[in-house]
Amino acid sequence: MAETSSLQTADAHAAQIAASLAARSRFDAAGKLRLMVAGQQVGWLPRAHADILRGMGCILGPEDDAAAVELLPGRNDFAVRSAALAALAHRLADAGHVRGWRHELFAVTPALGAPAVAAVERAVARFLGLLTFASHMNGIVAGDVDGGPALWISRRSQSKSVDPGMWDNLVAGGMPHGSDPLETLVRECEEESGIPPALARGVQAHGVIEVLRDLPEGVQWEQVYVYDLLLPPGFTPRNQDGEVSEHRRVGLPALLAIMSSGAMTVDATLVTLDALRRRGWLGSGDRRA
Structure with a gap:
């Protein structure tokens, strides 16, 4: 008993x-843009955050699919992408859009086993919706x-x-x-x-x-x-x-x-x-x- x-x-x-x-655990896919690098998805970018990035004149380019945007268009090198993201991270932090600076880098990548296309301050990962x-x-x-x-x-x-x-x-x-x-x-x-x-x-x-x-x-x-x-x-x-x-x-x-x-x-x-x-x-x- x-x-x-x-x-x-x-x-x-x-x-x-x-x-x-x-x-x-709710997730609204309609409110996101697939964040792409070289044809690979690396994140789910909230549309509101895409507007912030565009307002800062930063890093987004159009894709054929209206539900996706290109991260760092025209930049094809790990070091160049990482430097651009480092500058962006500081701008986002200074503007109050990200908090909890970690002094730790996360990979920007479509999968754990894939080569990273860049590295970025950890505090920015969720703002960008990175994997x-x-x-x-x-x-x-x-x-x-x-x-x-x-x-x-x-x-x-x-x-x-x-x-x-x-x-x-x-x-x-x-x-x-x-x-x-x-x-x-x-x-x-x-x-x-x-x-x-x-x-x-x-x-x-x-x-x-x-x-x-x-x-x-x-x-x-x-x-x-x-x-x-x-x-x-x-x-x-x-x-x-x-x-x-x-x-x-x-x-x-x-x-x-x-x-x-x-x-x-x-x-x-x-x-x-x-x-x-x-x-x-x-x-x-x-x-x-």
Whole structure:
């Protein structure tokens, strides 16, 4: 009887989580222009942002298709494009159109495996709706016996420019230009949670989740590389870089309550759900062999 009640509670939480995700994941394609470079789509540019760029006399050229624009027309070199985007990024920041300057470059590219056509300050990526990449990791407590599975999660610092104070996966980080998913994850493991590289390299890779949604600052178009790490029962994460305000070890009921309340970021919620479903922990409707 207790198990039935627990499954019903999990199913109810799953429905609330789905509703929260749907409310936070709307995307209006009609309000966007496909941002192109050399015939390849690198972003979803909000039409309002295209108007801002045109008003600044910047970087957009017409395409045959009225739903697309060319980024940096007439510039055919990585260094030249990157220099133009660096100047544009500073103009946008000075005009108050972007915030949270990161001093970190993201690739402008149609795919992770494709050569980057330019690199740009990370703060500008969502204004332009660029395709970006991230690595996220579920921190799972191995052999947990306290009434069921447990995960470590982290709370983002209030000083973060994106999703301040929200719950996140134990480790989550954007992928800078020139990095790769595992390299990014191993670095973030040490910085965010004090997980040494030797332990971090024992992660299990579980594919990619794509996020495409409208945001006040533009568009989040992100491919999230998903990892699980089984952590020793006695391990306690410790933040090293000031970007995490709290770590918390949570059992399944508390974790589902956090997610269903909308207190966890969209991408972290998707990554967590992926782990719960794969492991048969979410509820009767999502159990898998």
